[in-house]
Amino acid sequence: MLREYLQFVLEVIGSVLAGFSVAALIMSLMGFDPLKGLYLITLGGLSDPDYLLSRSSLIMMTGLAFSVPALASAFNIGGEGQMYVGGLVALAVSLYSPNPLLPLASGALAGGLVGLVIGALRAYREVNEVITAIMMNWTFYYLSIYLITTYLYNPLAPYRSVSVPEGSRLSTIDLSGVKLHVSFLVSIALALVAYFLVYHTKLGYEIRVSGLSRRSAVYAGINPRRTFTLSMALGGVFGGFSGALNVIGFTYYMDQLLTSMYGMGFDGIGVALMGRNNPIGIILSSIFFSMLLLGGQRMQVSMNVPKELTDALSGVIIISLAMPYAYRMLISYLRVRKVGRGAE
Amino acid sequence: MEAVSFEEVRKVYPDGTYALKGVSFSVEQGEIHGLLGENGAGKTTLMRILYGEIKPTGGRIKVFGREARFSGPWDAIKAGIGMVYQKFSLVEGFTVMENIVLSSTRIGMDERAVRKRLDYLIEATGLKVPLDQEVSNLPVGMRQRVEILKALVREAKVLILDEPTSVLTPLEVRDLFKVLRRLRDDGLTIIFITHKLKEVREITDRVTVLRRGRVVGTHRTEEVSDVELARMMVGREVLFQLSRKKVSPGRPVLKVKDLWVEGDDGVWAVKGASLTVREGEIVGIAGVQGNGQKELVEAIVGIRKAQRGQVIIGGEELTGRATREVYDRGLAYIPDLRPVGLVMEMNLVENVVLTRIKEFSSGPVIEWGRAREEADKIVKSFNVLVDSLNTPVGRLSGGNQQKFMLGREISRNPSLVIASEPTHGLDVAATEYVRKKILELRDSGKAILLVSTDLDEVFQLSDRIAVMYEGKIIAEGPSESFSLERIGLLMGGVRA
Numbered sequence: 103m104l105r106e107y108l109q110f111v112l113e114v115i116g117s118v119l120a121g122f123s124v125a126a127l128i129m130s131l132m133g134f135d136p137l138k139g140l141y142l143i144t145l146g147g148l149s150d151p152d153y154l155l156s157r158s159s160l161i162m163m164t165g166l167a168f169s170v171p172a173l174a175s176a177f178n179i180g181g182e183g184q185m186y187v188g189g190l191v192a193l194a195v196s197l198y199s200p201n202p203l204l205p206l207a208s209g210a211l212a213g214g215l216v217g218l219v220i221g222a223l224r225a226y227r228e229v230n231e232v233i234t235a236i237m238m239n240w241t242f243y244y245l246s247i248y249l250i251t252t253y254l255y256n257p258l259a260p261y262r263s264v265s266v267p268e269g270s271r272l273s274t275i276d277l278s279g280v281k282l283h284v285s286f287l288v289s290i291a292l293a294l295v296a297y298f299l300v301y302h303t304k305l306g307y308e309i310r311v312s313g314l315s316r317r318s319a320v321y322a323g324i325n326p327r328r329t330f331t332l333s334m335a336l337g338g339v340f341g342g343f344s345g346a347l348n349v350i351g352f353t354y355y356m357d358q359l360l361t362s363m364y365g366m367g368f369d370g371i372g373v374a375l376m377g378r379n380n381p382i383g384i385i386l387s388s389i390f391f392s393m394l395l396l397g398g399q400r401m402q403v404s405m406n407v408p409k410e411l412t413d414a415l416s417g418v419i420i421i422s423l424a425m426p427y428a429y430r431m432l433i434s435y436l437r438v439r440k441v442g443r444g445a446e
Numbered sequence: 447m448e449a450v451s452f453e454e455v456r457k458v459y460p461d462g463t464y465a466l467k468g469v470s471f472s473v474e475q476g477e478i479h480g481l482l483g484e485n486g487a488g489k490t491t492l493m494r495i496l497y498g499e500i501k502p503t504g505g506r507i508k509v510f511g512r513e514a515r516f517s518g519p520w521d522a523i524k525a526g527i528g529m530v531y532q533k534f535s536l537v538e539g540f541t542v543m544e545n546i547v548l549s550s551t552r553i554g555m556d557e558r559a560v561r562k563r564l565d566y567l568i569e570a571t572g573l574k575v576p577l578d579q580e581v582s583n584l585p586v587g588m589r590q591r592v593e594i595l596k597a598l599v600r601e602a603k604v605l606i607l608d609e610p611t612s613v614l615t616p617l618e619v620r621d622l623f624k625v626l627r628r629l630r631d632d633g634l635t636i637i638f639i640t641h642k643l644k645e646v647r648e649i650t651d652r653v654t655v656l657r658r659g660r661v662v663g664t665h666r667t668e669e670v671s672d673v674e675l676a677r678m679m680v681g682r683e684v685l686f687q688l689s690r691k692k693v694s695p696g697r698p699v700l701k702v703k704d705l706w707v708e709g710d711d712g713v714w715a716v717k718g719a720s721l722t723v724r725e726g727e728i729v730g731i732a733g734v735q736g737n738g739q740k741e742l743v744e745a746i747v748g749i750r751k752a753q754r755g756q757v758i759i760g761g762e763e764l765t766g767r768a769t770r771e772v773y774d775r776g777l778a779y780i781p782d783l784r785p786v787g788l789v790m791e792m793n794l795v796e797n798v799v800l801t802r803i804k805e806f807s808s809g810p811v812i813e814w815g816r817a818r819e820e821a822d823k824i825v826k827s828f829n830v831l832v833d834s835l836n837t838p839v840g841r842l843s844g845g846n847q848q849k850f851m852l853g854r855e856i857s858r859n860p861s862l863v864i865a866s867e868p869t870h871g872l873d874v875a876a877t878e879y880v881r882k883k884i885l886e887l888r889d890s891g892k893a894i895l896l897v898s899t900d901l902d903e904v905f906q907l908s909d910r911i912a913v914m915y916e917g918k919i920i921a922e923g924p925s926e927s928f929s930l931e932r933i934g935l936l937m938g939g940v941r942a
């Protein structure tokens with residue numbers, strides 16, 4: 103057992119070293135100081151911890167949106183669309199709500215509904231969930247833009263929607279000197295709930311069994327179609343919650359091109375893989391992921407590095423951290439699919 | 447000449463399991479060399495090392511006198527080693543020909559040469575296979591032949607067979623043995639792993655016994671008795687006879703009435719089967735694999751839909767009910783495939799919960815603490831060899847997996863047990879143990895439905911025997927009323 107933990111730690115250290123070396127190499131080839139660059143991209147983000155943690159909370163949720171279904175061997179690439187829907191619904195509900203609770207909950211539910219539909223189509227009608235999810239991502243992207251520019255537009259600033267009323271906003275709280283955004287606390291709590299759900303409840307257990315071996319699930323009297331669908335619905339809840347949190351907690355409106363959200367659903371996949379699909383791991387990886395992102399921005403400013411390069415650098419580091427796990431997951435994913443077909 | 451010689455081969459798995467502790471013996475060219483040993487003795491580990499799949503921690507292997515340092519199976523294949531796995535590695539949608547061509551051109555053989563060699567081999571060895579059939583349509587025995595041919599086309603000089611007979615029908619076993627003898631007479635070296643002493647006697651020239659990662663001895667087969675072999679394997683005497691108490695059966699627990707079940711291909715697999723199992727009674731279903739036993743059992747358990755007929759358990763009609771409900775009524779089912787009955791990636795504690803989730807949860811929450819205690823109890827009372835309850839079940843040797851699965855189901859205290867091939871892949875000691883447990887269950891008044899392709903097992907355990915052929919139960923009666931010959935004929939569809 104100890105050997106295995108050691109192996110895991112070695113794997114992470116190896117990945118970090120590999121990622122950093124490649125990043126350093128790229129920087130020196132491009133004529134930038136690699137040491138300063140590495141310093142900034144990893145630790146630069148720490149200069150504004152409140153912002154760092156706030157950002158982490160959003161991709162922590164999209165990370166869970168990917169990883170809960172992944173445990174049932176469902177591939178939820180629809181976190182992006184679920185997030186848009188969540189944001190949109192939260193915004194609309196907030197206009198009629200006296201507190202932030204209702205909009206957050208309805209955003210999450212709306213995301214969950216989307217996930218449920220994608221999952222059910224796959225489980226009961228053999229429609230590939232990846233394709234449905236990608237189509238839905240675009241559908242909701244344009245639907246959001248349409249609604250923001252028509253029904254929800256702000257007459258004073260036409261490029262964006264109306265704002266969330268003061269009463270429904272989440273903001274920063276002061277914990278004896280330490281400023282923390284409520285969103286971050288809520289997200290950590292939700293990640294812990296996800297952990298409990300996955301590892302300590304019947305549903306979580308059934309989801310994991312179905313993901314590992316469909317035939318064993320059937321033998322145990324678990325309905326794999328049901329668990330597949332529910333895992334996608336749960337993923338959708340987290341995706342939707344991320345969008346709702348974004349609107350209710352940070353931007354307080356949605357802009358015409360969804361710039362404040364765009365891509366965070368996909369970032370969640372990287373976060374989930376880096377965190378080994380484990381909710382606790384995802385708490386850590388989402389913070390690390392945000393550190394790279396913010397560090398990259400610091401680098402752009404103080405070293406005059408183009409954004410494309412800093413993105414590429416964080417990409418290299420993230421991929422090297424996610425790769426070993428992504429590979430194993432792909433293998434078992436393919437195996438389960440095959441077995442699944444055999445059992446039908 | 448020595449085809450393969452192992453010199454002080456050692457293996458420590460990454461998790462610290464010391465699987466081989468210095469194994470030395472040699473295999474002569476042109477012999478069939480049996481490899482025998484308890485579950486977990488290290489047979490498969492040793493063969494995986496020879497095939498280049500895993501690396502030894504220490505020691506040397508020589509193949510035809512040359513030291514072998516394989517960095518993967520491809521190196522081993524080039525050195526003339528061929529392996530037939532228990533789980534075949536064939537592409538389902540391809541024809542036999544395509545499979546063979548694929549596997550040999552991948553290591554750089556010319557396609558024309560492959561075809562020519564194949565024709566020659568089929569002629570010379572008698573390994574007849576339908577070359578243009580898709581693999582998915584072939585029965586298991588045929589697939590195994592394809593695997594053997596695959597190895598031979600790649601010019602294997604040493605062929606490894608890991609428990610090749612456990613998936614075969616008695617008839618297929620006979621054919622396989624014929625082929626193996628012929629191949630040996632042509633100079634092929636064969637390493638043959640099995641748990642069945644009968645097979646060791648029948649097919650091997652020499653036999654090596656492993657115990658806990660060490661060689662106990664290598665002998666000419668005709669110079670050792672079964673009792674000696676068993677003692678070498680287990681380190682103690684093994685009873686080949688089980689004592690059976692006389693128990694008079696009580697009330698009926700399972701009643702199946704005129705059950706019709708479709709198979710995966712939509713064709714009737716069970717055609718109107720009826721049977722009754724009573725308290726304190728073992729009913730054994732004998733039959734060649736694929737005659738509807740699997741579908742019958744799955745329909746009783748509720749995994750498969752029955753199109754017609756009734757399943758009554760404990761007086762309550764349960765036809766078409768969900769599997770969970772059937773389990774709740776006191777049925778325990780031991781499936782014939784361990785990867786079905788266990789989730790290999792999960793640890794022992796998690797696997798306890800698989801069929802017993804209701805027992806180990808309160809509301810929606812699983813109580814892992816209690817599940818851990820139960821896992822510990824099962825491990826202790828069923829002698830499961832494992833270091834820690836946190837070990838993924840897939841790491842246990844086959845026999846220990848079987849003991850654990852059996853233990854989980856028996857500890858549920860069921861009133862009806864359905865056991866499919868309960869001693870599949872078990873060594874003699876574990877087989878003895880499992881059979882004893884099943885008899886104990888019967889003595890304590892449980893109803894047991896046993897499905898087995900092993901006739902010895904059916905005879906040893908059953909109070910009543912039902913023979914299944916092409917979806918029908920074509921004969922049923924007390925076991926004394928059958929002779930081995932008669933059952934053999936019935937299994938082949940000859941009514942006697």
Ligand SMILES: Nc1ncnc2c1ncn2[C@@H]1O[C@H](COP(=O)(O)OP(=O)(O)OP(=O)(O)O)[C@@H](O)[C@H]1O
Nearest residue numbers: 459463465485486487488489490491842843844845
């Ligand atoms: N991948 C693995 N990782 C760790 N331990 C392993 C692994 N594979 C096998 N073992 C352990 O090594 C030992 C030898 O196992 P092996 O599979 O070689 O036994 P075997 O003789 O083939 O048994 P069986 O008759 O049950 O097939 C066992 O204790 C087993 O638990």
Ligand SMILES: [Mg+2]
Nearest residue numbers: 489490491844
């Ligand atoms: Mg083995």
